[in-house]
Structure formats: structure tokens, C-alpha cells
Amino acid sequence: MQYHLNGFKPGNYQIPDSAREPASPPPMVDLPTEVDVLIVGCGPAGLALARQLSEFADIKTCIVEQKSGPLLFGQADGISCRTMEIMEGFNSSELLVKETYQLHQNAFWEPDAQHPENIKRTHKVRDARLGLSEFTHGVVNQARLHDILLEGMENSVTHLIPHYNRRLLELEVDKTLTQNLSAHPITATFERNDATQSSHVETVKARYVVGCDGARSAVRKNLGIELQGDSANKVWGVMDVLLVTDFPDIRVKSFIQSKDNGAVMIVPREGGYLVRLYVELDLLARGHRASELNLTVDDIIAKARLILNPYQLDVKEVAWWSIYEVGQRVAESFDDTPAGNPQGLIPRAFVAGDACHTHSPKGGWGLNTSLPDTFNLGWKLAAVLQGRSDPRLLQTYEAERRKVAFMLINADREMSALVATRPTADKNSQPVKKSTADIEQFVARQNGFIAGTSIGYDESYLCTGHENQHLATGFHIGERFHSAKAVRLADGCPVHLGHLNKADGRWRLFIFGSQQSPLEATSDSARLVDFLANAETSPVQKYTPAGADIDSVIDLYAVFQQQDLSIEAMPEFLWPAKGKYGLRDYEKIFRADQGSDIFEQRGIDRTSGCMVVVRPDQHIATILPLNGYDQLSAFFDGFMLS
Numbered sequence: 001m002q003y004h005l006n007g008f009k010p011g012n013y014q015i016p017d018s019a020r021e022p023a024s025p026p027p028m029v030d031l032p033t034e035v036d037v038l039i040v041g042c043g044p045a046g047l048a049l050a051r052q053l054s055e056f057a058d059i060k061t062c063i064v065e066q067k068s069g070p071l072l073f074g075q076a077d078g079i080s081c082r083t084m085e086i087m088e089g090f091n092s093s094e095l096l097v098k099e100t101y102q103l104h105q106n107a108f109w110e111p112d113a114q115h116p117e118n119i120k121r122t123h124k125v126r127d128a129r130l131g132l133s134e135f136t137h138g139v140v141n142q143a144r145l146h147d148i149l150l151e152g153m154e155n156s157v158t159h160l161i162p163h164y165n166r167r168l169l170e171l172e173v174d175k176t177l178t179q180n181l182s183a184h185p186i187t188a189t190f191e192r193n194d195a196t197q198s199s200h201v202e203t204v205k206a207r208y209v210v211g212c213d214g215a216r217s218a219v220r221k222n223l224g225i226e227l228q229g230d231s232a233n234k235v236w237g238v239m240d241v242l243l244v245t246d247f248p249d250i251r252v253k254s255f256i257q258s259k260d261n262g263a264v265m266i267v268p269r270e271g272g273y274l275v276r277l278y279v280e281l282d283l284l285a286r287g288h289r290a291s292e293l294n295l296t297v298d299d300i301i302a303k304a305r306l307i308l309n310p311y312q313l314d315v316k317e318v319a320w321w322s323i324y325e326v327g328q329r330v331a332e333s334f335d336d337t338p339a340g341n342p343q344g345l346i347p348r349a350f351v352a353g354d355a356c357h358t359h360s361p362k363g364g365w366g367l368n369t370s371l372p373d374t375f376n377l378g379w380k381l382a383a384v385l386q387g388r389s390d391p392r393l394l395q396t397y398e399a400e401r402r403k404v405a406f407m408l409i410n411a412d413r414e415m416s417a418l419v420a421t422r423p424t425a426d427k428n429s430q431p432v433k434k435s436t437a438d439i440e441q442f443v444a445r446q447n448g449f450i451a452g453t454s455i456g457y458d459e460s461y462l463c464t465g466h467e468n469q470h471l472a473t474g475f476h477i478g479e480r481f482h483s484a485k486a487v488r489l490a491d492g493c494p495v496h497l498g499h500l501n502k503a504d505g506r507w508r509l510f511i512f513g514s515q516q517s518p519l520e521a522t523s524d525s526a527r528l529v530d531f532l533a534n535a536e537t538s539p540v541q542k543y544t545p546a547g548a549d550i551d552s553v554i555d556l557y558a559v560f561q562q563q564d565l566s567i568e569a570m571p572e573f574l575w576p577a578k579g580k581y582g583l584r585d586y587e588k589i590f591r592a593d594q595g596s597d598i599f600e601q602r603g604i605d606r607t608s609g610c611m612v613v614v615r616p617d618q619h620i621a622t623i624l625p626l627n628g629y630d631q632l633s634a635f636f637d638g639f640m641l642s
Contacts, residue, residue, distance in 0.1 A: 001099060003271040004242065008319035010072040013099045013270070023147065025069030026161050030260050031190065031202045036385055038188055038206035039063040040219050042162050044076070044142070045370040046212030047149040047178045047435035052088055052155035052378030052503055059385050061158065062204060064166040064190060066213070070150060073240075073320040074142025076367035077269065080454025083368045085480065086375050089503035089618060092148045093135065100138030101270040103127050106443065107249040108436035111259040119258055119312045121249065122436060128447035134483050134496055139626055140270045142367060165194040165362060169201070171209065171222035171349075174335055178348045181384075181391055182208070185348055208381060210350045212374065217355035223336050225351060227358065229329030229409065233292065234420055235281040236360070237300030242273055247311040250275055255419065255439050258394035261306040263421050274319065278422055279304045280370035281323070297321040324360065328409040331356035334398035346391045347398070350377060357405040359412040368452055369408050372617075373401050375503070379616035382505045388543070388553065390639045393462075400457045407455070410447055418442055435452065452571055454479060457619060461638045467630070471610035472512065472604030472623050480618045481508075484598040486559050486590035490567050490575075494593055497559070501618045506555045507636075509540075512599065513560040514609035514626060524609060524626035525558070526571065531629050532556065533573040538629075540634035549578045551585070554636075561599060561606060626638030 003009075003017050011020040037053055039046045042065035042123050058129040079100055105124050112120035129137045153160040170189040177185035186206040191199075197410055211219025220227075244249075247266075254266040262280035269276055282293060300460045307311045333339060334356050335347035353370030360621050377397045383389035407472045418439045456478035457463050463478040474482060483498025501508055509532075516523035543553045550573075558574050564631025567589060574589050594598055599606055611628065613621040613635065624631050 034205045038209045044367045048371045049374035051149045054153040054160040071143040078454040080368040098348035100140040102136040107254040109256040116259045129451040132453045166190040167193045168218040206491040215354045215358045226579045227329040237279045240319040242317040258307040310508035439560040468623045489589040490586035508614040510612040511558040
């Protein structure tokens with residue numbers, strides 16, 4: 001898709017440039033006085049959380065934003081493979097795939113040895129992230145991802161829409177009520193900050209609050225949580241521009257280092273014409289801020305021209321620009337419990353996204369770490385609020401996501417030093433000799449983290465069974481379910497199994513059959529299905545509410561090696577009757593695709609088969625043998641409530 005030919009215009013890219021207009025903010029209505037979950041901030045973390053919770057009619061959610069309306073110009077526009085997988089969980093990946101500019105190559109430029117005042121391409125390489133997912137890393141205006149999440153919220157059963165123009169004045173947590181889970185211990189006071197109603201103050205009582213309100217988070221400050229880490233000492237400029245240039249790699253992600261003038265990173269943007277440039281500017285003295293330098297977009301453009309010499313750079317339009325400081329910080333806590341939580345308290349207030357980790361934007365990790373933060377938290381809040389899981393489930397959010405934040409900070413610190421030509425704050429220091437080869441090696445080494453596909457959670461009661469990892473070596477316990485195709489038995493349709501893991505709060509249980517035919521009553525697969533369907537200790541029977549569809553809590557799928565199977569011969573539990581009419585679900589049984597065999601691709605033991613349990617956030621919880629009935633029951637009994 002091509003757009004922005006005659007100037008940058010935000011809005012729905014499915015509408016032609018000439019007719020596209022940004023969405024209008026909803027009318028201002030009073031905030032609810034009492035809610036289950038209060039979300040502060042409409043960034044990617046806040047909207048991803050609201051999008052999840054909007055699917056639950058029995059959970060009352062409120063999301064507020066200080067700005068006057070939806071985002072128009074994106075700051076974090078890289079969409080990683082893992083973020084695409086999460087958006088597929090919201091049934092929204094197709095539009096993003098269509099609209100994003102997909103990154104397939106990286107180019108590296110250094111000073112020309114013969115004419116060091118000029119730059120010269122050293123080489124191009126295939127993007128290291130290709131093949132880590134069925135999706136490709138891409139770039140699109142962050143506002144478009146927001147729009148898609150907002151549309152999903154509004155079209156959900158709860159018709160959830162944000163409340164804009166609300167500034168948080170005060171947040172109080174009543175410590176005497178936090179362990180009474182039916183209480184509303186959170187009191188949030190907001191001031192309307194639109195021109196006509198700025199003196200209007202509103203109060204919301206909440207059972208839980210999540211601060212997704214950015215690096216200067218008012219929620220974090222009210223909770224008394226400190227950011228800890230390095231101070232900034234390097235200033236960069238970033239701009240999205242429409243330009244005319246003879247630089248040959250303007251549509252390729254490029255890392256450029258000049259001899260004396262600094263570095264530029266080029267990221268081609270969606271639509272075929274728009275380009276983002278990260279430009280290395282000045283060093284900061286200790287204790288100083290970038291705002292003190294009084295830099296403008298003209299300074300960014302001038303510096304970019306110096307670095308890109310001998311190529312010409314004629315900027316026709318600047319869609320967006322900013323000056324930022326390089327610094328890395330992580331919040332001392334991601335919730336309102338004391339450090340280490342020695343009393344085992346249930347948290348009632350959380351911070352997510354930039355509110356709990358800040359860094360430079362060059363790696364494209366901000367959005368792609370913030371959104372998975374609340375993708376981790378959302379299903380846990382829903383499960384606790386609906387009484388399906390023990391409230392201590394909420395303690396796992398900090399344990400799982402704070403580790404990822406430190407991985408992010410370490411990676412960002414290393415990349416910031418590699419991309420810059422003078423990474424220290426000492427004005428008299430000599431440039432550190434680095435080459436773009438160092439950047440290439442870093443990207444190759446960190447490709448799984450950059451793509452988000454190798455991020456995993458440590459062993460816990462939510463990630464266990466590591467002694468069975470050999471049964472499926474390509475499904476790493478703690479990491480996301482790495483999708484592969486199988487053929488649906490009912491109609492012969494090839495399906496990505498990972499796309500069955502929707503963001504609806506349900507667990508998924510995949511049976512990968514052994515060499516024994518599932519049609520044999522004595523086979524491991526048949527016996528497992530019989531256990532799940534009939535045993536009192538079956539987690540499916542134990543945790544499915546009376547009168548609900550059999551897959552309403554644990555959604556079961558079966559993948560068999562045998563090719564000569566027919567659905568009518570399979571146990572009815574694998575094609576169950578559902579809904580008020582008792583209609584059959586024909587989309588739960590698969591066979592391996594002979595052309596791209598999932599058993600081979602994911603290292604599944606063909607002789608014995610296995611079970612793979614997938615959490616509602618698409619991460620693998622455990623792997624078990626097909627006869628591991630007791631272990632399966634014990635796993636779910638560890639945190640679920642009947």
C-alpha cells in the first residue's frame with residue numbers, strides 16, 4: 001500500500017489520502033464512580049489491557065487519558081513479530097500486515113577509506129528476524145495500532161471507549177482494604193483539563209488500578225515507586241520526513257557512521273515515501289537536560305546532511321520530530337507491594353509500559369515491551385475478578401515482566417553505545433573505534449529478543465514441566481507458542497495453530513498424538529481424551545462452570561500424525577456440541593501437514609507424543625506426556641478455583 005505522496009495525513013490508511021481525516025474524540029461524559037479496573041493512560045500498554053478486559057461483560061473497566069483525543073503521530077512505530085502475534089490474538093493482524101512496511105534487509109555504511117569525509121556502503125544483509133515467526137517485523141504509525149485496539153474495544157460486548165481530557169490529581173490506596181478482594185481500596189481523583197470544564201473534579205473508586213501513563217507516570221509517583229538506572233548523557237534527534245534524496249538505501253533500514261559528524265539510523269516507514277531518521281546530536285554534561293540545548297528540527301536536518309555526505313537530503317515535509325536523551329531506568333517495583341513481598345500480599349495497583357521502564361527509542365522496543373506487559377497482566381486480572389483463579393496469580397506479573405525490563409535495558413544500553421560514535425559524556429574523550437559490523441553482530445545475537453519471540457518466563461507454578469522439554473524441543477516452556485501449520489481434519493484447510501490462541505482469557509491444551517492411532521481405544525491419545533471427558537479429576541470437568549460450553553475455560557485441540565482419519569470416527573469430545581443449539585465445533589481436530597510437518601518442525605516426539613498447555617497470553621505453561629493425568633490435574637489445581 002502507498003500513501004502520504006502529497007503530504008503526511010494521519011487516520012485510517014484504508015481511506016485515500018485525499019479523503020482521510022483523523023478520528024474525532026468521543027463526547028465527554030462523566031467518569032463512573034466505581035469500577036473493577038481503572039486504567040490510566042491510552043498508550044499501547046493501556047489500550048492492550050483495555051482491549052483484553054473489554055471482552056468480559058462482567059468486568060467493569062474504565063480507561064482515562066490526559067490528552068484531548070486519540071494519538072495522531074506515533075512515537076514508537078516498530079511492530080515486532082511478537083506484537084503481531086499478540087494482535088492476531090485480537091483478530092487484528094491482517095490489517096497490520098497489510099499496512100506495515102515490512103523490513104527484510106539491513107544496510108551498513110561507514111566512512112569511505114579513500115575519501116573519509118564521505119560515507120560508503122559496506123554491505124547489506126537479510127534481516128536476522130526473518131523466519132522467527134510467521135509474521136515479519138514491520139513499521140507503521142503507532143496511531144494505527146491504537147486505532148485498531150480502540151475499534152476492537154468499541155465493538156466488544158462492553159463497548160468500551162476512553163475518557164479523554166482527564167488529569168490525575170491524586171491516587172490513594174487504602175492499605176487497610178487491599179487484602180479484602182471485594183473492596184475498592186483505590187481512590188483516584190481527576191481534573192478535567194479541557195478548556196471549558198477545567199475546574200470539574202471527578203472521583204473513581206476501583207478494585208484495581210494500572211498506571212500506563214508513560215515515563216512521567218502520575219500513578220507511579222503517587223504510589224511512591226522510584227525509577228532506578230543511568231542518567232542520560234547523549235542527545236539524539238528523531239524525525240519522520242518526506243524527502244527527495246539520492247541516498248540509495250533510503251527504503252532499507254540502514255546504520256550509518258560518519259568519520260567526524262556522528263551517526264544516523266534510517267528506518268523506512270509505511271506508505272513508500274515516509275522515512276524516519278535517528279540522528280546523533282550532542283553530548284550532555286552531567287546534570288543537564290536536552291531542553292537546555294534549544295535544538296530545533298533544522299538542527300536535526302543539518303546534522304543529517306553532514307553525516308550523509310556526499311548524498312543530498314532535501315526535506316519537503318516534517319511530519320513529526322523530537323529530541324530525546326539516552327538513558328535507561330527500571331522501576332524499583334511494578335506493583336504496590338513491599339520489595340520481595342514477604343507477607344505474600346495481593347497487589348492492587350500496578351505500573352506497566354514506559355511507566356516502569358524507560359530507554360532510547362532506536363531499538364523499537366518501547367511499544368513492543370509495553371504491550372506485552374499488559375498482555376501478561378490482563379488475563380490474570382480477568383481470571384481473579386471472575387473468581388476463576390487464586391488472587392496470588394497477580395503476584396506473578398512483577399516477577400515475569402520485571403525480568404524482561406532488565407533484559408530490555410541491557411540490550412538498549414549496548415545498542416545505544418554501538419550506534420553512537422561518541423558514547424561518553426566526557427567532551428575531551430576520544431571517539432571509541434567501532435564499526436557497523438559490531439551492530440550487525442549485536443542484531444544477529446539479539447534477534448530473538450528484538451523480535452520478541454525468545455522472551456521467556458522463569459520456572460514457576462505457571463511455567464513448569466521442564467523435565468518433559470525433550471518431548472517437544474521446539475516448544476520452549478515459558479516462551480510463546482511458536483506457531484506452525486497443521487491440516488484441519490474436517491475440511492482439509494491448513495491452519496496456523498498459534499492463531500487458535502486468542503486473547504479471550506482461555507487456556508489451550510494441545511494434544512499431539514503418538515504413533516498409535518487415536519482410533520484405538522487403548523491408545524494414549526484415546527485414553528487421555530476419555531480422562532478429560534469423564535474423570536472427576538479432569539481439569540476440563542472440574543473448572544468448567546455448569547451450563548457453560550465445554551471449552552469455555554480450557555480449549556482443547558488435537559493434532560495427529562495419522563493421515564487416514566475421519567472426523568466422524570473421532571471421540572465426540574473432540575468435536576463437541578456447543579451453544580444454545582448444540583452446534584458441532586468442527587475446528588478442533590488436525591492432522592500433520594505432510595508438506596510442513598509440525599512434529600518435525602517443533603521437535604515433537606513421534607513415538608510418545610505429548611500435551612502442550614498454553615496460557616491465555618500465548619506462553620507455554622507446561623509440557624506433559626500423554627499419560628500425565630495427575631500432573632495435568634495438579635498443574636491447574638495449583639492456582640485455579642472450581
